[in-house]
Structure formats: C-alpha cells, structure tokens
Amino acid sequence: MSRARSWSATCKTGGLRPASGLVRGFSESSDGRQLRLRAPDGYELGAVFYAALRPRGPRRVAVLHGGAGIPALRYQRFARFLAEWGIPVLTYDYRGIGLSRPPALRGFQATIDDWAEHDSAAAIGWLRERFPHDEILGISHSIGALPLGGAPNAAEQARVILICAHTGYYGDYRALYRLPMAVAWHGLMPAVTRILGYFPARRLGLGDDIPAGVALQWAERRAPELRPSGAEPAHERTRRLLDQCASLERPALAISISDDSFATVAGAKRLLSYFPRLRLLQHTVLTPADAGERRIGHFGFFRRAVGAALWPRLLAQLEPKPD
16 A cells, blocks of 8 residues: 555564455445443443354454543444444444433443443453354453453454544644644533533534533543543542553554545654554554545544445455465
C-alpha cells in the first residue's frame, strides 16, 4: 500500500496488504441477532451477534469494543463483513449507551471503569463460554482500547487490533481543532452534564448520549498522564484498570487515520504506552487516498465506502502465514 505510512522502528513496513481472493463488494444480507448479556455486577447489556456465514478455517471469533457514545449498531457493516469471511462477531453496548441504555440517564451511575471491569468482561466471557476452543480477536475503536485491555479477563483475547486509539488528552488532537475541542470537552461538557445529569451528545450531533460519570471523567482529562495520583477509591479503581492494560501480553495491530482529529498518531502512541507488553506487529497510518476517499476521519474506517477498500487488507493481516 504505497500511500500508507508506518511508524516505529520495531514495526514491519508495507502497511495493510490486500487480501488474496477477497472482492471489493460484499452483501449486507446478514442481520445480527440481538441478545442480552449479564455483566458480573448484574447489569444487563444489549449486544448483537453476527454468526459466521461461511465455513471457517482458523477458528476465530471477534469482540468489538466500541468508542464512547458510539452505539454498537453503528459497527454492523464491519461486523457483517467479518462474519461473511467466517469470523463470528459480538458487538455490545456499554451500560448507558445504545441497547444498554436505561429508561432514564439522569442520575444513572456509570464510569469507564464499569465499562472495562464489568461490561467488557461480560462480552469476552460470553464469547469464551460459547466458543471455548476458538481464538478470540479483541478489536477496539477509539477509547474502546481501555475496556479491551482493562477487563479482568482481557487475556482471553489472543490478538488485539486497536483502531483509532487515543487517551482523550486534548494536547494530542490536531492543532487546528485543539482549542475548540478543549472548549467542548472541558468547558461545555462538564457544565451541561452537571445541569442535566448526563451529557446530551445526541442533541448536539456528537454521537449517543453519555452517562454523567463517563462524561465527567472525560472532562477531567486535561493532563498528559492518564494514571491518577489521588487516594480516592475511584482513582484506585482506574489504576487497577491501567494495571490490567499494562499486563496484557498479546500480538497487536494498530491502525491510525491521517485526518483523524481525535486519535492522531501522537494520541495512539500515548495510548500504546499504557500497553507496554503488547507485541506491536505493525502500526499503520492510513490516508483518505488509500480508500479512494476525500476524508475518513475518526469513524470513517467503519463506513461501507471506506471499508470496501480497507477491510480486506486488515483481514489479510489476520490470515495464517505460509510455512
């Protein structure tokens, strides 16, 4: 892939390679099956499972850990693609989001620590119970890298793929957007959240509404260091989450997008620093030209038009290498 760029001297060069035998077009005839998962603390989560639509060679299943405020159904085209090539996929919504939203968000208690410790763990556990002998691929988007790595059973994921990963630190955003994003996330978001009891992202065109605890954690993220230093129980819980991430030893692929204003290469590199034991096989930076598009952005990798060009290349990286 001539226009893809890779960084890190320890990573392989060459970007995502085309998958042999895969076509650019694919159908969307396979609808996922909605189901309910029970988290370890008893909370019931909404999820969608996409069964494999062809015989499977390497027996693999995937769990997709979405970004904050992005409902699981927004990832359905990507999940369908993997299912059509023999990889069953479980997508799920964190508590307070999408299919896991309670009747009222005002006063609803949820934090990113809950998403990792309980919700991510429930999704990984559901797959492991039903596919006891299969390799689990952990795929994350955006801030979903933290629930992916922070779950107590994160090591059940044999390989991880981090797409548009970042920590939420505004200093890593693209320079042009740094100030407006800082005003939105650290000024508008906490003020509105404290008034309404949740952040009404949907009304503002910023994704799905976000529980107050998650929104305020995000708003407090003003320093480069993600690990809190306070003695509060909430800070201790976050440190445990990060300790889980730091202990995860798995081969990994990372994908960044050159015009992503949130998850820049600097942001991805900062996020990866909290996963020191991952064996990073490759970190590829894709450009809009790689997909034949004018823009990709933070979510664009999961759009059908972009995916038709890029998803087969990712799939090729997951294929067994010939002896």
